[in-house]
Amino acid sequence: MGASVAGEDRWIPSTCGGCYSCCSLLVHRVNGTVVKIEGNPESATNRGRLCARGISGIMTLYNPNRVNVPLKRTNPRKGLDLDPGWVEITWEEALETVAARLKKIRQEDPRKLLLTGTVTTQDEVPFARLFAMAFGTPNGWNSGAGNHCGTAEHLLGAVYHASWSKQPDPDHCRYLLNFGSSVGAGSYYCVTGMAQRIADARLRGMRQVAIDPFLSISAEKADEWIPIRPGTDGAFALAMLHVLLHELGIYDRDYLEHHTNGPYLIGEDGLYLRDEQEQLPLIWDPIDGRAKPFSAPDIKAFALEGEYAVNGSKAKPAFSLLKEHLRPFTPEWAAPITSVPAGTIRRIAGEFGREARVGSTIVLDGKVLPYRPVAVMYFKGAQGHKNALLSCIALELLCEVVGASNVPGALLGMNACSLGYPETGNPKWVPKTDRDGLLVAAHWPTPPAPYPPREVKGAETIDLKGMIPTCPGSSGALPLVMADPERFKVPYKIEMNLHLGSNYVMTFANPEQVAEAFKDVFQVSFSLYLDESTYFSDIVLPAASYLERLSHMADWMASNAPVGEWCYHVRQPVTEPIGERRATCEVLLDLAERVGMRQELHACVNLMLQLKGPFALDPGRPYSWEEIVDRRYKALFGEAHGLEWFKEHGILKWPKKVEEVYWKPFSSARAPIYLEWLKRLGEEVQAMAQKLDLPLDTSAFLPLPEWRPCHPEQETANGHDLTAIYYKVPMQTFSGTYDNPWLDEACSIDRFAYHVAIHAETARRKGIQDGDWIEITSASTGATVRGRAALTEGIHPEVIAIAGCGGHWSKFLTVANREGRGVCFEWLMPVGLGNLDIPSLTQDQCVPVRVARSTSQPQA
Amino acid sequence: MHFYGHTRDVTGGTDFVTELPERSTVRDLLDRAVAHYGEKLRERLLTRSGALEANVQLFVGERQVLSPDEPLRDGLEAVGEVTIFVVSATAGG
Ligand code: SF4
Numbered sequence: 008m009g010a011s012v013a014g015e016d017r018w019i020p021s022t023c024g025g026c027y028s029c030c031s032l033l034v035h036r037v038n039g040t041v042v043k044i045e046g047n048p049e050s051a052t053n054r055g056r057l058c059a060r061g062i063s064g065i066m067t068l069y070n071p072n073r074v075n076v077p078l079k080r081t082n083p084r085k086g087l088d089l090d091p092g093w094v095e096i097t098w099e100e101a102l103e104t105v106a107a108r109l110k111k112i113r114q115e116d117p118r119k120l121l122l123t124g125t126v127t128t129q130d131e132v133p134f135a136r137l138f139a140m141a142f143g144t145p146n147g148w149n150s151g152a153g154n155h156c157g158t159a160e161h162l163l164g165a166v167y168h169a170s171w172s173k174q175p176d177p178d179h180c181r182y183l184l185n186f187g188s189s190v191g192a193g194s195y196y197c198v199t200g201m202a203q204r205i206a207d208a209r210l211r212g213m214r215q216v217a218i219d220p221f222l223s224i225s226a227e228k229a230d231e232w233i234p235i236r237p238g239t240d241g242a243f244a245l246a247m248l249h250v251l252l253h254e255l256g257i258y259d260r261d262y263l264e265h266h267t268n269g270p271y272l273i274g275e276d277g278l279y280l281r282d283e284q285e286q287l288p289l290i291w292d293p294i295d296g297r298a299k300p301f302s303a304p305d306i307k308a309f310a311l312e313g314e315y316a317v318n319g320s321k322a323k324p325a326f327s328l329l330k331e332h333l334r335p336f337t338p339e340w341a342a343p344i345t346s347v348p349a350g351t352i353r354r355i356a357g358e359f360g361r362e363a364r365v366g367s368t369i370v371l372d373g374k375v376l377p378y379r380p381v382a383v384m385y386f387k388g389a390q391g392h393k394n395a396l397l398s399c400i401a402l403e404l405l406c407e408v409v410g411a412s413n414v415p416g417a418l419l420g421m422n423a424c425s426l427g428y429p430e431t432g433n434p435k436w437v438p439k440t441d442r443d444g445l446l447v448a449a450h451w452p453t454p455p456a457p458y459p460p461r462e463v464k465g466a467e468t469i470d471l472k473g474m475i476p477t478c479p480g481s482s483g484a485l486p487l488v489m490a491d492p493e494r495f496k497v498p499y500k501i502e503m504n505l506h507l508g509s510n511y512v513m514t515f516a517n518p519e520q521v522a523e524a525f526k527d528v529f530q531v532s533f534s535l536y537l538d539e540s541t542y543f544s545d546i547v548l549p550a551a552s553y554l555e556r557l558s559h560m561a562d563w564m565a566s567n568a569p570v571g572e573w574c575y576h577v578r579q580p581v582t583e584p585i586g587e588r589r590a591t592c593e594v595l596l597d598l599a600e601r602v603g604m605r606q607e608l609h610a611c612v613n614l615m616l617q618l619k620g621p622f623a624l625d626p627g628r629p630y631s632w633e634e635i636v637d638r639r640y641k642a643l644f645g646e647a648h649g650l651e652w653f654k655e656h657g658i659l660k661w662p663k664k665v666e667e668v669y670w671k672p673f674s675s676a677r678a679p680i681y682l683e684w685l686k687r688l689g690e691e692v693q694a695m696a697q698k699l700d701l702p703l704d705t706s707a708f709l710p711l712p713e714w715r716p717c718h719p720e721q722e723t724a725n726g727h728d729l730t731a732i733y734y735k736v737p738m739q740t741f742s743g744t745y746d747n748p749w750l751d752e753a754c755s756i757d758r759f760a761y762h763v764a765i766h767a768e769t770a771r772r773k774g775i776q777d778g779d780w781i782e783i784t785s786a787s788t789g790a791t792v793r794g795r796a797a798l799t800e801g802i803h804p805e806v807i808a809i810a811g812c813g814g815h816w817s818k819f820l821t822v823a824n825r826e827g828r829g830v831c832f833e834w835l836m837p838v839g840l841g842n843l844d845i846p847s848l849t850q851d852q853c854v855p856v857r858v859a860r861s862t863s864q865p866q867a
Numbered sequence: 868m869h870f871y872g873h874t875r876d877v878t879g880g881t882d883f884v885t886e887l888p889e890r891s892t893v894r895d896l897l898d899r900a901v902a903h904y905g906e907k908l909r910e911r912l913l914t915r916s917g918a919l920e921a922n923v924q925l926f927v928g929e930r931q932v933l934s935p936d937e938p939l940r941d942g943l944e945a946v947g948e949v950t951i952f953v954v955s956a957t958a959g960g
Contacts, residue, residue, distance in 0.1 A: 117875045143875025145955035454954050455922040462914045467873075468955070499876075607881055610871050614924065614952055 015039065020047060020657025022561035022578035024553025025060035026740045027126045028053070028198040029566030031574070031658055032061065034554065034581040041065050041554065041582055046199065051572035051660050053199040059738050061199075063749035067535070067552055068582070072746055072821060074534050074549040075586025077101035085526045085543050087518055088816065093537070093547070098587060101546050102594070105531050106601035109142070112503055113602065117143030119502040121469065121489075121528070124149050125509035127743045130558035130578060131533075131591045135507055136453070137615055138595045141607035146469045146501065149481040150511040155733075155741070157386050158480045159395035159847035165456045165479065167403050167678045168413060168420030169438035169448040169670075172196055174569040175382035176668075177204030179369070179416035182362035182381040183215045184355070185229065186240045186402060187388025192225035193737020195386060196421060196565040204568065214362075216355060218243060218347075219388065221764060221808040222801030223734055233355070234803040237732050237853040238717040239345040240389035241398025243352060244405055245714055246341035249333045250356035251408055257360035259410030262377070263311060266671060267407060267680045268445065269326035270309035271301060272317060277710060279443070279683050280322045288443055291315045291324065298322075301444050301677075325681035329404075332711045344714065346803070359383075363409035371415060372665040376672050379409060380416030388734065391852035393717040394707070395844035396477075400682065401712040407680055413671035419569045423448065424670040428573070429661060433617075433643045438676050445684075446676035450564065453480070454615075460684070463691040465699060466497045471848060474695055477688065478848035486515065486524040486838050496699045506532040507591060508550065510540045510742040513831055514812050516850060517788050520838040533591040536746055537819035549588040555580050556590035557650075559616070559636045570668055574660040575644070577653035593632045600629055618642050685846070686710045692845075707846050717851050718786075727786035727855040729769070733809045733832040736760050742812035745823035754813075754829070761829045762797035764808040765858065770798050773858060780861040783807065785835035785854050787842070793861060794830040807858060826865070868900060872953035873922075877907045887939065893925065894935040896949060911953060924952045 015038050023030040023044075031050030035043040044064050048055030067073075079101070081092035112119045122139045124132035124147070132149065139147060149156075157164075157172065164172045174190065174197065175183050183205075189195045191205030209215060209228070217226035218233045218240065226232050235243060251257045263269035270290040272280040279288040280298065287300035291310035298317045299306055311326040338349035338356075345352070362381050369378035383405045390399050411417035420438075427435040436450035441459050448456040455461070457479035467473030469489050470482035488495045504525065511525070512518045518539070525543045532544040541547055561578030568574075584590070599608045609624040612635065622642040624630055630638075637650035644659060653659070666673045689708020696703040707715075738753045738760055739745060754760035763781060775781055777798040784791045792814065802808055813829015822828075835854045836842065842851045868883040875881075885899050894917070901909045912923050917935065919925060925932045927939055928947045939949070 113875070118873075140872045140952075140955060143873060145873040145953075147955070459921055461921045464910065607871050610869065610950065611952070614871075615954075 019579070019581045020577060021554065021581050022558070022576040023057065023061040023064060024127060024130065024578065025058070025064060025744065026194070026198065027129045027563060027565055028196060028200075029561055029563055029576060030057055030061055030199050031576045032057070036581060039582065041068055047657060050576065050658055051574035052197060052566055052568055052576070054203060056199040056203060058193060058199055059750060059753050060740060060744055063747050064554055066747045066749050067744070068554045068585070070746060072536055072819060073585070073588075074537060074547055075588060076549055077587065078547040079104070080545055087512065087522050087539065087542060089542065090818070091542055091544065098589070101548060102597060102601060105546060106598055108503055108529055109598065109602045113142060113604070116499050118146060118499050120144040120146065121501045121504045122147040122507070123504055123509045123511060124507040125514075125741065125743065127740055128508040128591070129563055130553070130560045131507055133452070133560050134592045135505065135595060137611045138599065138608060139505070141599070141604050141611045142602075145467065148470065148485050148511070150509045150515045155387060155391065155514060155850075155852065156480060157390050158478050158483075158849045159399045159844060160386055160390045161479045162396070162457050162477055162847055163399050163403050164420065165448045165451065165458050166446065167407065168418070168423055169446055169676070170420030170423040171452055171565060172386075172421045173384075173418050174201060174421055175205075175384055176416050176419050176570065177201065177208050178570050179378070180208060180380050180382050181213050181416065182359060183213060184359055184381070184383045184405075185215060185217050185219070185225065186383065186385035187219040188384045188386040189223070189225045189735055189737070190384050190386075192228055194735040197568050198737070200568040204570075220732055220803040220806045221734060222799070224737060227801070232801070233347055233351060236344070236346045236803060237730050237806060238392040238394065238851075239714070240385065241394055241401045241712065242336075242341045242344040242714040243347060244398070244401035245333065245336035245712060246338045246352045247356040247359065248401065248404055248408065249336045250338065250353055251360050252330050252333055254353070255357060255360050257363065257365060258408045259363075259365045259379070260311065262410030263326055263408070263680070264309040266410070266412075266676075267678045268683075269311055269324060269329075269680050271325045271681070271683075272298060272315065272322035273325055273328055273681060273683065274320050274322050277683070277686055280317055280320065289317065329680055329711060346805075359405070360409060363411055365409055369415050371669070374665055376665070376669055377410055377414040378416055379411035379414050381409065381411045382406065382418040384418070387852070388732075390849060392849070393842070393844055393851040394715045395849040396846045397707055397709060397712045398714065401714070404680060404712065407678055412678060414669050419668065421569060422564045422567050423450070424667045425450070425573070426664060426667055428644050428659070431643065431645050438670060438674055440676040443684075444675070444677045446678055452563065458684075460688055463688065463695045465695055466495050469497060469501055471495065475692055475845065475848055477685070477846045482848040483843045483850040484840065484848050486521045487840065490520075490524040495701060501528055504528045504530040506530050506540065506544065508534060508743065510538045510812070512540045512543070513538075513742045513815070513833055516833050516836040516838045516842070517790065518831070518833055533594065535743075537817060538742070539815065539817045542817065548594060549586060551580070551584045551588045551590040553578060555582060555584040555588060556592070557632060557636055559592070559639045570663065572660045572662050574658055576658050579654050590632065596629070596632060605629060616642070682710045689846070702840065704845055707844060717853055718855055725786070726857045727784075729805055729807055729856050729858050731783060731785070731807050731809060731832070731835055731854045731856040733811070733852060736810045739811045742815065745813060745815055745828065746820045748822050751822050751828065759797050759808070760810050761795070761813060761827055763794040763830060764797050764799055764802050766802050766804040766806070767798040767800055769804050770796060773860065775858075775860045780864050782859050782861045783830075783835065784857045786856065787837040787854050788835060790834040792830050792834050795827060807856065868896065868949045868951070870951050870953075873955045874908065874911055874951070874953050877911060878904050889940070891939050892935065893927065893932050893937055893939055893949070896939060897935055912951065922954045924954065926950045
């Protein structure tokens, strides 16, 4: 048997699915068995490197805890620790059961279907979205990333960078101010590629300052670490803006005039003054001494300051209002809030402002461009707070006032502009403008982009996004609305959840409250493991992992490095699926046929994947998953670059153009330094909330940023004297990788990955020693979790830091569920409107806690 | 006329057939559909000022229409199928 098999020794190109960075792989298969995974050196994304998760993917493939056959529950009762009583069933029985449910719901009201996904299914979720769209439901939710990710940050990514997110320019940046993000250090986008590039940037002299409550893996690589109280980054940024504009007078006048709405005239009602004819925002031309539409061809100059009388109304340029607004936010004001000395804030503002080199230029590819080699990065850490949006606006304005936005050296929208593969011109997207001249993203992973916002329409969806269209990602309100739709005037109840790998009970907030929302829902899970969320499943389908499946989207835009080359990858099975595992997208195609929704699915696929002409799917016949992926590649890259070409070559790459990477000088789009539209939208949301009798705090829909505390002072009473935060570690992706034994080993030898970081002096005061078991009690939920203390000087004395999403309890995860495998932070966080930043529906992720040495200390 | 996406709870199905006079606009067609399915459809597809909602994509044949006031017939092109997609950002993040 198997003479040919015995001789097999192949390296197969594919793409990692350990996180959303999509690193290109070379997988070594010998006699049908995967024996090694390496980074593909040809890839411009990861340049041959992988992180620990990528290398250990082999252990996910062969983990004996994987689900290998379809299962159905026998225990009708559902609960966090109630054994579902799994029994094996055939695929046919499973699919017929699921299809029957889907048909019934589609007949009654398709909105009763929910889709839940996560980042490790980041290739499958987009296709499942098309399935959901074709089905007719608007309801979806990502957890494990979505809610602990960046809804406010992504919103401002659209508004300021025409992109889902952003990166510092690794080729030219000279001063990187990092407010708690993991860029270049193991999480975030383009992880391995940016880690190399940021390391290279530091070698060539880029200075990096980390402003972070914890000396994290990212912060420890900085030249300077400034410990800050959680949730006060916005105050720090406001004080820096004060120093720049009021003390140093550093701002980029030319950029503000031509690339922001800084010159737009704001009336006494806080809204734009508009011309009567076309209703365009007005600016003041000081040479002609009159107001003109912002786009008038005869503008001789723009006023940025002063007060003007226009048609009997008084008005000021937006920049002037911003400057006045910033006057009280001095470093002395910010110091007691942030716990950072005023002198430090002033010094950082000065370093940032001077290094921005306002007025300087650089010649790239024969084009003279502004050179602003500074960037401000932030993500979950700075934005995961009750004051999310206003803090993020303040952080964005730092780059905007000095013109460090989408020009060489600056903060870059993550692949905001693509002119396409030279042979086909696809994929193509170029930032656009709206009627008010403001920037509009041309490409968005979950269309439509959040700006311009949809009209406020009340509770159409189960996540409040119909009412609050500024939330661009997963809504922090979903479990709340789902548990009690009537209260939110949602006219239906979720009856079924298509569940793609998201361990939502462990990756959102208080598991008991989340479980309450899902316990009465018929749940169909496409799962690798029987994790905590599958305790709520009715059917579990054995999903193929990323090493066993073909993807249509192994190259999410976020995966491409911001500079260098475009690089599109293949993700193909490197081995036959083990047991009865099947790829989720193939199963969805099967279900679409059984439900009778092929016409709709093909129409949605054609639209969203831009399959046109000869590549469009015909509603008259079914297609295999391979055929669809082949058509997508050919539609993008031409007939010669179909799936077979990609399977063989692995990647297609070509150089990025200067006008793609540094697109802002080539665009007439303006960024808002005064968010007039947000003020208007807030008034609409407020009116709708009143109409529906919902207690929504809409006070954060403001045109200019301010700072507010996350928690009222009374929450710190009763000895809740510390703040718990959580952060990402590069060895794990949310909760989904904790059962991987190699990663378990890596985390076990890391000092903090499974332990709770606490300041040595704080610990001493509380009688806690290194390695002691401690109990952490939340002021918000009252819950207590246990973990082991890791004493360090590298943390703010008022803070404890918990890594990742450990603390598993599923009896089916025999690696992850052992004692001492991290702490489940979610028990500390409440589900509730009071814990949300309403404009972005972001959860607050810092919790007042009480910490004490545990009375029971297990023997070592 | 075909409806795809977040309209099914209103339309109950995908296809709607009607006849309109020469020189009708897209708005005329939408009015006809609203008369059939109810005001909820208008709310789903249009803003209060009558523009297409940001998440609605409308095609007359292959031609994407950005304003409902555009004519259904563009020059000599015959009016074929009108397709409306209501896109929803399900499961973002
Ligand atoms: S960074 Fe993400 S995609 Fe890259 S190797 Fe690590 S887990 Fe895989």
